[in-house]
Amino acid sequence: MLEAFANGFSGLLAGFSHLQLTNVVMIVVGCTLLYLGIKKDFEPLLLVPIGFGCILVNIPLADLMEPHGFLRTIYDAGIMTELFPLLIFVGIGAMTDFSPVLENPVTLLLGAAGQFGIFLTLGLALALGFNEMDSVAIGVIGACDGPTAIYVTSQYAPHLLGAVSVAAYSYMSLVPIIQPPIMRALTTEKERIVVMKATRKSVSRTTRILFPVIITIIGGIIAPKGLPLLGTIMLGNLMRECGTVERLTKASANEIANVVTLLLGISIGATMDGKIFLQTQTLIVLALGFIAICLDTACGVLLGKVLYVTTKGKINPLIGAAGISAFPMSARVVMKEGQKYNKKNYLLMHAMGANAAGQIGSVIAAAVMLSVLKGMGII
Amino acid sequence: MKIELTSPIPGKIMKVLVGVGDAVNEDDEVMKIESMKMENPIYAPATGTIIAVCAKENNEVEVDDLLLVIEEAC
Numbered sequence: 001m002l003e004a005f006a007n008g009f010s011g012l013l014a015g016f017s018h019l020q021l022t023n024v025v026m027i028v029v030g031c032t033l034l035y036l037g038i039k040k041d042f043e044p045l046l047l048v049p050i051g052f053g054c055i056l057v058n059i060p061l062a063d064l065m066e067p068h069g070f071l072r073t074i075y076d077a078g079i080m081t082e083l084f085p086l087l088i089f090v091g092i093g094a095m096t097d098f099s100p101v102l103e104n105p106v107t108l109l110l111g112a113a114g115q116f117g118i119f120l121t122l123g124l125a126l127a128l129g130f131n132e133m134d135s136v137a138i139g140v141i142g143a144c145d146g147p148t149a150i151y152v153t154s155q156y157a158p159h160l161l162g163a164v165s166v167a168a169y170s171y172m173s174l175v176p177i178i179q180p181p182i183m184r185a186l187t188t189e190k191e192r193i194v195v196m197k198a199t200r201k202s203v204s205r206t207t208r209i210l211f212p213v214i215i216t217i218i219g220g221i222i223a224p225k226g227l228p229l230l231g232t233i234m235l236g237n238l239m240r241e242c243g244t245v246e247r248l249t250k251a252s253a254n255e256i257a258n259v260v261t262l263l264l265g266i267s268i269g270a271t272m273d274g275k276i277f278l279q280t281q282t283l284i285v286l287a288l289g290f291i292a293i294c295l296d297t298a299c300g301v302l303l304g305k306v307l308y309v310t311t312k313g314k315i316n317p318l319i320g321a322a323g324i325s326a327f328p329m330s331a332r333v334v335m336k337e338g339q340k341y342n343k344k345n346y347l348l349m350h351a352m353g354a355n356a357a358g359q360i361g362s363v364i365a366a367a368v369m370l371s372v373l374k375g376m377g378i379i
Numbered sequence: 380m381k382i383e384l385t386s387p388i389p390g391k392i393m394k395v396l397v398g399v400g401d402a403v404n405e406d407d408e409v410m411k412i413e414s415m416k417m418e419n420p421i422y423a424p425a426t427g428t429i430i431a432v433c434a435k436e437n438n439e440v441e442v443d444d445l446l447l448v449i450e451e452a453c
Contacts, residue, residue: 198387
């Protein structure tokens, strides 16, 4: 009787005896993510489920990520199949108004420049000895676009998924801290005070409807490997702009996006098992991701400077920083930074144009990269 | 001289911080407009007295819509 009691009691203590240092460290990491999401309001919709998923997967003997564990089931169903990031993309398309881009097509150039960092970081990762697939996944952190990073990484470097997505989402929320010093360092006071008046051109409904269809067809033919990303974001946008499927648009932008965000977050957290996550490689990935975002910002601002010169001072180079796809954070950063130097300057709508262009840009950059690798026979 | 302040961005008037008869200095904050889920401060274009406020809280505004008029101090 006493022995049975002792055995039963030892069952309750087994979890403690199996707890390893790596688990403890990762539980602390999970709690830190929760703290950042709850207390600091950094991307709470993602960091809360990611942080909690990280805690769950590091509790020993629960086997949540083993075959038939519930986190494994969600992960296999949505991340391995790439379904979650793609469903999020339909929602992003349904939420994004691309008319600032169409009003001012020059912002498309800034959206493209904001992606150069991806390719520079890709080169850097290759130089550091990462293989091609891993380097692509690391470079894509520079897109500053969580779903794109998750899509690419889950397909080609799933072992880096935890590191890449945590990097992508935490840097996205740190955009207001990362970008301003780079913007200031690369521009002169004279450039920063350039006033850009908001335009009042209206874009016709036909143009707004044709835009997603044309981008999908042309982009898809050029970079077929990226069509799932481009196609889903454009489907969402077409539903928004056509105005005849309001129920679907609302469901994509709200209910579907919310449910998928929860499942995506918790399964990303579930990849952060201490044994896999706590390696020097993770730190290098985090560092390279940071470099990628800095380089993107720099490239965007530098192209902004080129446009400042070519338009004889009509374009404020600060809006180039919004060429990354952290939407709409970086457009807000540009607006605030511009107003710091000239209170009567409202760069918001121009920055939004560059920012929306950056969203398309990051998807196209990822698509191009995948198609190039396919062409080279690497994937 | 009358100076008109028009809306620099499209959005919703969140708060009007001044009323008719108030004296303002150039670059004083006179209202807040919410645009793209961001609170944007709007500053007085000149020093003077407010003689008309056209903006109403919770109203939507477009670019160039008249917000208020200032009689510039000489």
